Amino acid sequence: MNFGWGRPNVVWAIYSSPLGGPIYPKPFNLASPANGGVVTFAPYNFRWRPTSDPNGDPLTYRIRIFKTPLDSLIYDATTTDTTITYPGYLGPSTTYRWYVSAIDPGSHERESRDRFTFVTSSSSGVDITPPATPGVVLYPSRPNPVQSSAVIPFAITGASQGDIARVTLRIFNSQGRLVxxxxxxxxxTLPAVRAPKWDGKNEKGQRVGSGIYYYRLTVSGRDTSRRMVVLR
Structure with a gap:
């Protein structure tokens, strides 16, 4: 039916007609990590295809990541971008599932067409979870020895959910000079799990030489340190 206005735009009618109930964001797809793919080292970047709202309203994306086989939710975050970096650390030889929803200002939510699963490699690292009691856990760098780059995972638990901690992470050489x-x-915001990446360079952007280095995590004024080796 075109009411004498020429050929109707069916897609526009579906998404824009006030007679059809709530107007949802248009369908979209996930991009990476690919479905059935293998993920190795951090940073863990998640990407999806952009979509739009038929009314032209801005959209917010909500990503959810689950750990199988229990399908436990490990990450739930929102962004206005079409990419996000998972701030935690994924355990080795583990399967994860993820999907994204697009949400308009009226809270109309459309899930991505697909739900992807991926597997972490056996060398992806160790499971990192916040300590059961208030405290800080600083893990060995991955990898160690370091040849090109590494991630330095840590986990923090506060006295209460939602506590705020000030965090500094620095790398020093064997002479104690800041690198x-x-x-x-x-x-x-606690509890927190992070795995910052070091590209093997100093503050000037120069690759550091082989040797012993120390990384120091300072959480609200308290220091924790570990050693790592760089081999070029």
Missing amino acids: RTLMENEAE
Whole structure:
């Protein structure tokens, strides 16, 4: 039916007609990590195809990541971008499932057409979870020895859910000289799990030489340190 106005735009009618009930964002697809793919080292970047709202309203994307086989939710976050970096650390040889929803200002939510699963490699690292009691756990760098780059995972639990901690992470050489600052007095809502990446370079962007290095995590004024080796 075109009411004498020429050929109707069926897609426009479906998404824009007030007679059809709520107007939802248009369908969209996930991009990466690919369905059935293998993920190795952090950072873990998730990407999806952009979509739009028929009314032209801005959209918010909500990503959810689940750990199988129990399908436990490990990450639930929102962004206005079409990519997000998972701030935690994924365990080795584990299957995860993820999908994204597009949400308009009226809270109309459309899930992505697909739900992807991926597997982490056997060398992806260790499971990192916040300590059961208030405290800080600083893990060994992955990998160690370091040849090109590494991630430095840590986990923090506060006295109460939602506590804020100030976090600094620095790398020093064997003489105690500062090599690189990865985090500087950043506010973290607890409990927190992070795995910052070091590209093997100093503050000037130069690759560091082989040797022994130390990384120091400072959480609200308290220091924790570990050693790592760089082999070029």
